Amino acid sequence: MGAVSTVIDIDPDLVLDLRDVSLRREGTNLVGPLSWQVELDERWVVLGPNGAGKTSLLKIAAALEYPSTGTAVILGEQLGRTEVTDLRSRLGLSSVAVAGRIPGDEVVQDLVVSAGYSVLGRWREKYEKQDFDRAADTLESIGAEHLAERSWGTLSEGERKRVLIARALMTDPELLLLDEPGAGLDLGGREDLVARLGDMAMDPDAPATVLVTHHVEEIPAGFTHAMLLSEGEVTAMGLIEDVITSENLSRAFAQSIQVDPIDGRYFARRARRAGRHRRA
Secondary structure, eight states: OOOOOOOOOOOTTEEEEEEEEEEEETTEEEEEEEEEEEETTOEEEEEOOTTSSHHHHHHHHTTSSOOSEEEEEETTEETTSSOHHHHHTTEEEEOHHHHTTSOTTOBHHHHHHGGGGTOSSOOSOOOOHHHHHHHHHHHHHTTOGGGTTSBGGGOOHHHHHHHHHHHHHTTOOSEEEEESTTTTOOHHHHHHHHHHHHHHHTOTTSOEEEEEESOGGGOOTTOOEEEEEETTEEEEEEEHHHHSSHHHHHHHHTSOEEEEEETTEEEEEEOOOTTOSOOO
16 A cells, blocks of 8 residues: 555545655656646546556556555545545446456446446346346447447457446446547547547536547547646646647657647647758
């Protein structure tokens, strides 16, 4: 367990409140120290290169890691001073780490419905018809209702991504955490998923959301805020239109990047160097 700070004042309007938080392992600083607050109606993207600390930060937000320094308050509960099992049941998490623990023969509808017990691999839990109805609704919301009777081991990468998000939504979470949901998808699969996440982002009844990605093209329309990380430190943070800029991305990725906002989405490419092309 990381260092536990003294009790702090808790803001009821914040679903996530990190204050001077860092995470260290074996003498290496993985992320921070940084401070970050997420409000009830906000949709955040956390962006940065490999090794920037994005997944480490998300693990703290998901109550899977205790911070080495600072204080972390999630849904009004301070890590180190609350029962994390109960807290995790109020969070929705989709990540590669979750995917790697799912038995290949697990049926999709069972995988989704078992989120109510925060278990992977249905065993002897008892579920009501309303639980299965809820699972069907969440699968439909992400375009995966046709997968309900399939086993996990038969799904494509894109299908697995959708099912994991449906599972994360099953418990009607107060905070939804998505770790690289578009990774490994082809163009069609990515665009379909981004569109569905965009619809969710613009739904006022949807939970506060944090999405981690390497690529600006995977940021859905409707996301409100962004954080850029580089080598564990915050490069820029705030309203998405102020953060996702050519200047900020160039600094975070340590090369000249041109970013173009188009219809609520962002598209990036390496900027051409002036004077590179000669006249014929």
